[in-house]
Amino acid sequence: xxxxxxxxxxxxxxxxxxxxxxxxxxxxxxxxxxxxxxxxxxxxxxxxxxxxxxxxxxxxxxxxxxxxxxxxxxxxxxxxxxxxxxxxxxxxxxxxxxxxxxxxxxxxxxxxxxxxxxxxxxxxxxxxxxxxxxxxxxxxxxxxxxxxxxxxxxxxxxxxxxxxxxxxxxxxxxxxxxxxxxxxxxxxxxxxxxxxxxxxxxxxxxxxxxxxxxxxxxxxxxxxxxxxxxxxxxxxxxxxxxxxxxxxxxxxxxxxxxxxxxxxxxxxxxxxx
Amino acid sequence: xxxxxxxxxxxxxxxxxxxxxxxxxxxxxxxxxxxxxxxxxxxxxxxxxxxxxxxxxxxxxxxxxxxxxxxxxxxxxxxxxxxxxxxxxxxxxxxxxxxxxxxxxxxxxxxxxxxxxxxxxxxxxxxxxxxxxxxxxxxxxxxxxxxxxxxxxxxxxxxxxxxxxxxxxxxxxxxxxxxxxxxxxxxxxxxxxxxxxxxxxxxxxxxxxxxxxxxxxxxxxxxxxxxxxxxxxxxxxxxxxxxxxxxxxxxxxxxxxxxxxxxxxxxxxxxxxxxxxxxxxxxxxxxxxxxxxxxx
Numbered sequence: 001x002x003x004x005x006x007x008x009x010x011x012x013x014x015x016x017x018x019x020x021x022x023x024x025x026x027x028x029x030x031x032x033x034x035x036x037x038x039x040x041x042x043x044x045x046x047x048x049x050x051x052x053x054x055x056x057x058x059x060x061x062x063x064x065x066x067x068x069x070x071x072x073x074x075x076x077x078x079x080x081x082x083x084x085x086x087x088x089x090x091x092x093x094x095x096x097x098x099x100x101x102x103x104x105x106x107x108x109x110x111x112x113x114x115x116x117x118x119x120x121x122x123x124x125x126x127x128x129x130x131x132x133x134x135x136x137x138x139x140x141x142x143x144x145x146x147x148x149x150x151x152x153x154x155x156x157x158x159x160x161x162x163x164x165x166x167x168x169x170x171x172x173x174x175x176x177x178x179x180x181x182x183x184x185x186x187x188x189x190x191x192x193x194x195x196x197x198x199x200x201x202x203x204x205x206x207x208x209x210x211x212x213x214x215x216x217x218x219x220x221x222x223x224x225x226x227x228x229x230x231x232x233x234x235x236x237x238x239x240x241x242x243x244x245x246x247x248x249x250x251x252x253x254x255x256x257x258x259x260x261x262x263x264x265x266x267x268x269x270x271x272x273x
Numbered sequence: 274x275x276x277x278x279x280x281x282x283x284x285x286x287x288x289x290x291x292x293x294x295x296x297x298x299x300x301x302x303x304x305x306x307x308x309x310x311x312x313x314x315x316x317x318x319x320x321x322x323x324x325x326x327x328x329x330x331x332x333x334x335x336x337x338x339x340x341x342x343x344x345x346x347x348x349x350x351x352x353x354x355x356x357x358x359x360x361x362x363x364x365x366x367x368x369x370x371x372x373x374x375x376x377x378x379x380x381x382x383x384x385x386x387x388x389x390x391x392x393x394x395x396x397x398x399x400x401x402x403x404x405x406x407x408x409x410x411x412x413x414x415x416x417x418x419x420x421x422x423x424x425x426x427x428x429x430x431x432x433x434x435x436x437x438x439x440x441x442x443x444x445x446x447x448x449x450x451x452x453x454x455x456x457x458x459x460x461x462x463x464x465x466x467x468x469x470x471x472x473x474x475x476x477x478x479x480x481x482x483x484x485x486x487x488x489x490x491x492x493x494x495x496x497x498x499x500x501x502x503x504x505x506x507x508x509x510x511x512x513x514x515x516x517x518x519x520x521x522x523x524x525x526x527x528x529x530x531x532x533x534x535x536x537x538x539x540x541x542x543x544x545x546x547x548x549x550x551x552x553x554x555x556x557x558x559x560x561x562x563x564x565x566x567x568x569x
Binding site for chain 1: 278282283284285286287289290292293294296297299300301302303304305307308311319322366369370372374380381382383384385386387388389390391392393394395397398399401402404406407409412441444445446449450452453498501502504505508509512513525528529532533538541542545546548549552553556
């Protein structure tokens, strides 16, 4: 009896908590489907009287969201693929190859993780403007093509693969490169998927860097474009909520489909880091 | 196979490292050194990239700048507002989620949602929640007889508004880490305690709390460091301003303002250096205590 009572209490607490977590999302979607009049009605309604799907179209047409979306997609895809390639190569070198200076280079790179990224902002801006890359895709993508954090994670995973596999492959005359692509990479697929997903989410949501290195409208990514849109939309909250939904929902869908990788990745990465 | 690496091995090794090393060298290692020097640029011409003189001027400037002190104070208020609340709420939720219930996965999925959400987009949603006339928060508060609060336009309320949103956003990540920590506790301890007749609370206090302490400590440091770096949330919640009357200006916002709006690269670098020192101290504490283990 007491058991059942405390179980019920746990469910009630967790349900209230989840409602509080979901509320901003529900409120966002609900508002995005209302008429301007209903948005400003008190008391607020949760289910729109008539579902105004064309708010999404209106918001989409009010600002160059097509361009912002394309930019975001280009940046996400290129920087994710690029980071995965550099990560696989470097993690392999740090975990399976023997060479001079390996441990020192690795220690220096790990040390850089202690420095907040905000400190790198200004010198990187100077470097990119010397290269003439400000307001170009290069500035949005190239600095993010490698991550020491991802290298560290994948190296840990590679270290868990039995060394005997490597010896056996060597005796059979398999080259390092072939061994990496046909044995290590398939074995490490879960870790690679996790790294790619975390990168894609981070890249899609990134704000401060794209804000600083883009100047013209046609180079903006979605989050930067959205902050500019707030001035245009003014107090039309139904349009603002529609635009916010367009940025938030793709990542939520990706997360719900692939949450196993994301949640496992976060808990492993967190506790080891 | 652990013989000394030959020259050929070394060349092969670095050829694998090369792509990552170029990127990390240019955009992570070099800027750390450069940033240190930039904070001593007393007279700098960005357009020609020429430094006319070096000196402590930037540090002298920021330590005499009331704006900078205000940013520091605001950042500390933010950290104190977010860290304890976020840690304790997520710890409680993680423990509840860990208690063999149905729909555990569904709850976990929901709590984690804000983590995958764009800060900028969700901050705009929170702007709407905080709206003084038509926002739902003031509407709910109205049920308890609380008159509408100007969350985003009153300098008194801008920090609380920022803190509430950031606690909401940070919970999911912490919960996942706490759950991982809880699942690492060997269930035999609980079984043994139960056989010895320890009550539920005693089991929690004498097993869960001490064995979870390394995780709690780690999560606290991570949240702490991230809280010191808050920026996107401020920018988006207050429409590209640091709150009404600079009331929500944080250190990173100060750096951004000096660098991006005022083109004072040296001053911005000096402020970034101060941020680095603060974070570095906490990282050292983490490494030091982490080595000694908070565990028993």
